[in-house]
Amino acid sequence: MTEAPSASQVRVNRDRLWRTLMELKEIGGYADEATGLRGVRRLSLTDEDAQARRRVVAWMEEAGLQVRVDRIGNVYGSRAGSDPSLPCVLMGSHIDTVATGGAFDGTLGVLGGIEVIRTLNEHNVATRRTIEVGFFTEEEGVRFGTDMLGSAVTSGRLTLGYAFALADDHGATVAEELVRIGFDGDAHERRPVPYAYIECHIEQGPILAAAGVDIGIVTGVQSISWQRLDLRGEAAHAGTTPIEHRADAGLAAAIVIVEVRRMCDSGDFGRLRGTIGKFALQPSQTNVIPASASLTIDLRNPDDDAMTAAEAHLQAFIDTLPDRCGVTGTLHRMAKTAVVPFDVDVQKLLGDTADDLGLGYVATMSGAGHDAQEIAAICPTAMVFVAGEHGGISHTPREYSTPTACGNGIDVLANAIIRLANQ
Template identity: 35%
Template sequence: MLDIDADRLRETFDDYAEIGATERGGLHRLALTDEDRAVRDRFRRDLEALGLEVRVDELGNMFARREGTDPDADPVLVGSHLDSQPYGGRYDGQLGVLCALETFRALEDAAVETRRPIEIVNWTNEEGSRFEHAMLGSGVFTGVISAAEALAITDDDGRSVGEELERIGYAGDHSCEAHDVHAHLELHVEQGPTLEEHGTSVGVVEGVFGMSWLDVTIDGEADHAGPTPMHTRTDALVAATDAIGEIQTLPTRLSEDAVTTVGRISVEPDSINVIPSRATFTADVRSYDDAVVDRGVEEIRFEVEAACERIGASFEVEEIWRIPHTEFSESVCATIDAAAAEADVSAERIVSGAGHDAKYLNDLAETAMIFVPSADGKTHNEAEFTPWDDVVRGAEVFANTTLRLAAE
């Protein structure tokens, strides 16, 4: 059994969490910002200190390879992402990268040779918060989106992925394309309350929800807030709020696991004494059942149309992203189960409501994930927290699952 150095992992975690740290103990490290460059530089130094060569592809995905004894064996791929949400938490993403890094360090400490090579990766723009295509680097790697399309995506200031990669020095020389992988493993915080509620240290992730993102635009008519009678108004925001209220209650009509979220809304002309002429908002619908997601999209279109008909507004609903649900590898899940049992760590099977890079890698190789608990289920905010004892247990299970996979 491989032993990790819990104190070293904690020190490394705290050091990385200082890069982009917020005053309230969170992390603000958006993809391809100066903070992202700084953490990438630190990650590169840590890998090179292990004698590893760091390879960067055209999307900025960072790889390093620890060779195995069989030069013809396909590698085990481990890692996650180092970018964060705006004013997000310290655990989301980077904990998975750092547990993978600690696994490499523990293997060196023990002078363990594995049959298969092991590769570590930091994926670019997993969050999709600055450049709106979540899991962008892994999406290009697995052929979900083309490199040219990904590099052309712009942020709210008009800066493209390609331009920002060049600016921070991480526009790599290698093509972003998949190579043969034996198995893929990613550790992540749960981002939900189940493990904490059950008193379980590790979640063995069997799959990921399917999901759809929608952009909704409602057009009414601007007019003066004072002299315009209420019954003559075509207020786009009124229609939007009516629809949003129905979207909030929609999951009760869909399924037990369905969830819906309106995460962004804007109004034009955005003046205190002008009736809104346009309202735009996003809608996110998720379930482990793809048919439920389909019905959710149809219901959202229906509710928007009904709200607009009531006041005479026009509308457009555009689906901007859709991924089906994912079923992870039973063999990798069973390997995680075995590693948890060997380490005497409590574990249970679980499904993820959030998307992760492992979702795309599942199409390329046998894949699964390990979750550690999120206190109060909170994530994507500065209050995100995982008890350190659970981090250590998760890291132990992760390291020994990796070791088992590399011996296959």
């Protein structure tokens, strides 16, 4: 990949971008009790997601994009280049949210991509390569249990059959829900390989704000491990069962939760982050010692070896539970991704673009998983991060990035995409 002749810098319409972000936020909007704010709940392939998909497709079509839907429900809008025989440049992200989400996670990269197209149209910018904007199905993994689903299928890590068979807590499958909401497209799920992919996304962390910049050039995504821990003890009466006779599955779960935190605090496993997000007890009665517990363990690590060591320690710790409290535990793998390094040339092009725009930036590793980690398997890929307020908190209605930060991020995206599309 060589540098394209430097083009004069374009700027996107920040107000228009902001208006679309605020409009999409109302689809799946809800009053969040914990924060007193208005949040977004738009789980993948729900009615709310379907409504948002139709709204985004309409915006794509208004921007002159040729829209197609693939068999896993990924949606692409295409703006033809002067040489249609060349691989396209792709930008995008996702529009599904967690149950207590905000207006920016994922949507900034998608609505920003459409804003890039509008800006190219207004400035009559023609490009050599076709440019595409896409959004991927079930990035969050909240509803069907596997995150990056659409991008993992398109990159070939997961099969369409695997994805179709995934079911939500009520037994509805991905295949059924795609048909139900009318996004069971006919484009092949293994998309044509792009020339390059750039995803603009909120940082979801405090590093950019601490450095006093709006922009991060992402060097890669840390390793992510999702496991479910099933614990089996024995139900018994809370009042009459002596402490030393108990096999309390809830206590075992608590001991594991405390240990995961200790592992993070210890430094023994590098910059390990561990989270227990889901936790259920059975039979779930005030006066019955829990017979079983099930919890999810989300581990993140920027170093693959440290992650391997953390997982081994966790397994060894769980093996001590029978001695500690008479409870047996079994770990089930939900998902695992190794550290994904991003393409250094695309990173350099993004840094040069930010420099030319006069925008400060830092290089940073992503703590969160992103569709870009999947697309990186098929083409040169990198990401642009946009700073968030409140320490970059996300997955909560408090998630917020300023119009200026969003506009700066999408300006970098726009100009980098133009350069790539003219290579």
